[in-house]
Amino acid sequence: MKGNVVIVGLGLIGGSIALAIREQHQEAHIIGLDVSMRTLETGLELGVIDEIGESLLIDAKRADLLIFCCPVKETEALLRHLPKLKLKDTLIVTDTGSTKAGIMSCAEKLKERGITFIGGHPMAGSHKSGVTAAKRLLFENAYYLLTPFEGEDEKRVSELRAWLSGTSAKFLRLSPAEHDEITGMLSHLPHIIAAALVRQTEGFTHLHPSAFQLAAGGFRDITRIASSDPRMWTDISLSNQNVLMGQLKSWKLAMEEALQMLRTGDRQAIYQFFDEAKEFRDTLPVHKGAIPAFYDLFVDVPDYPGIVSEVTGYLAKWEISLTNLKILETREDIFGILQITFQTEEDRSRAKACIEEQSDFLCYYEE
CATH class of the missing domain: 3.30.2130.10 (VC0802-like)
Known part of the structure; x- marks a missing residue:
């Protein structure tokens, strides 16, 4: 496919998408935008992009495909500027944010103007960050969630999938609300729980210093997602605030039920608690899901x-x-x-x- 692809945010995700597009669509011209000129220069040197853009206000007008690969709140702010610009009628705008409700709301004005916006969320990542860590196959066999507006032209959705075919990802279509509920349960809530468990353990090690050494191995592994970027997870938590509040209330009730089982010494209930969890967990697929696999x-x-x-x-x-x-x-x-x-x-x-x-x-x- 030919055309100008403008990528806003040239980090791990933006750089990897650029490389995937380049591999599959060699006639595409990829323009990078980022708050860091050093990042853009590195991306140009590495061949991730073809051109360093001037600004969203200028380069959005040239775009055939515009991809926001920045934090959710930043994407929402930038989306509010787009309806004021003179854009191509054939433009497709998408994003890579971890939550969708707020972003889709900010894209309503674009829709009213007749510009296609399709929410996106590639569910893959790496312990490394920045454009130097970008990999063409970062998303290979990972789920790439798409959240188009209801009634969106199917040809436009297919066109976006064609642009992104070089990712070798598995595309799955969800409504924005369903997306936020599912990722809240399978990704966002586990990160909060892991962080809370680590914080509790930190206090515990002050009382029992030997616990610090014994936390190596299994404990460190099951809580490894707590090492994720705190700035990113602050943004995600606030973006999915209402969903997470409801899920945390359900988690609190589940912990109160566990406390009651222990208080009463109900052996059968405790066994059932662990047995049902094991049975369901053992049926879960092994391939990439909401949390990047290790x-x-x-x-x-x-x-x-x-x-x-x-x-x-x-x-x-x-x-x-x-x-x-x-x-x-x-x-x-x-x-x-x-x-x-x-x-x-x-x-x-x-x-x-x-x-x-x-x-x-x-x-x-x-x-």
């Missing part, structure tokens, strides 16, 4: 100098990139556990085959 490989390794560099050397030979590596200090025998995290399931599978081919170390997953 592809961990566990390797039993002997304790001798250079073992970590030996394993990473195996991976380097096969040109397999890892995103995180740590030694779990929870074993008392002569073997340790090396936990290696990868960006994709494919990388993890290749790493397992790589290490097993070049060593006698035991490698395994834990789903």
